[in-house]
Amino acid sequence: MKLNSDIMKRIEKFCAGYYKKNNVAHDLEHMYMTEKLAAYIARKEGYDIDICRAGSFFHDIMNGLRHSGHEKHALPLARRFLRKLKVDEDIIESICDCILCHSTFHIHRAKTKEAWAVHDADLLQLIGPYGYVKALSLRLVEKKMKMVDAVSSSEKKQNFCAPRMKTRIGRRIAKDNHKFMKEYYKRYKQFRSLKFK
Numbered sequence: 001m002k003l004n005s006d007i008m009k010r011i012e013k014f015c016a017g018y019y020k021k022n023n024v025a026h027d028l029e030h031m032y033m034t035e036k037l038a039a040y041i042a043r044k045e046g047y048d049i050d051i052c053r054a055g056s057f058f059h060d061i062m063n064g065l066r067h068s069g070h071e072k073h074a075l076p077l078a079r080r081f082l083r084k085l086k087v088d089e090d091i092i093e094s095i096c097d098c099i100l101c102h103s104t105f106h107i108h109r110a111k112t113k114e115a116w117a118v119h120d121a122d123l124l125q126l127i128g129p130y131g132y133v134k135a136l137s138l139r140l141v142e143k144k145m146k147m148v149d150a151v152s153s154s155e156k157k158q159n160f161c162a163p164r165m166k167t168r169i170g171r172r173i174a175k176d177n178h179k180f181m182k183e184y185y186k187r188y189k190q191f192r193s194l195k196f197k
């Protein structure tokens with residue numbers, strides 16, 4: 001069976017249950033942001049939108065496990081659920097490709113362009129003002145870092161992520177947001193060291 005609106009709704013409902021139990025970096029907002037961004041990239045780049053949406057829904061389902069290696073945990077859950085819905089095997093494999101390769105460290109293994117879209121959608125949330133607020137609050141609240149260290153660590157994270165986009169649209173959005181943040185960090189440092197013109 002192909003992905004239709006009924007199947008998409010069932011996938012969304014199934015996955016949402018997992019994100020409700022995830023930490024703040026992988027909560028329900030993260031699921032929907034990934035879905036929206038991946039669908040946007042897919043539409044602009046001519047990729048399969050529903051595979052990108054389904055891959056986004058499944059990509060961070062974790063069952064309370066630690067973050068590292070979570071893609072391997074999501075894979076059998078997704079495969080079993082999609083087979084129960086009688087989704088075509090080739091579509092299941094494409095969705096699994098999105099799940100397995102969504103991290104920057106695994107994207108080089110991707111066999112589909114749809115996996116690129118999910119990867120970029122995930123990574124874009126770490127860049128720009130949106131990513132900055134997320135990274136900073138995580139470091140201050142969960143990791144209990146000092147503000148100066150939290151800002152510096154967030155800056156390093158953004159510098160690492162920004163050049164790693166796989167799609168044309170991802171690169172465009174990342175470049176624009178990163179440019180904005182470079183100016184932000186410059187002013188932050190100027191203010192901290194009281195160097196005004």
Ligand SMILES: [Fe+2]
Nearest residue numbers: 059060070102
């Ligand atoms: Fe992830």
Ligand SMILES: [Fe+2]
Nearest residue numbers: 030059060122
């Ligand atoms: Fe994610």
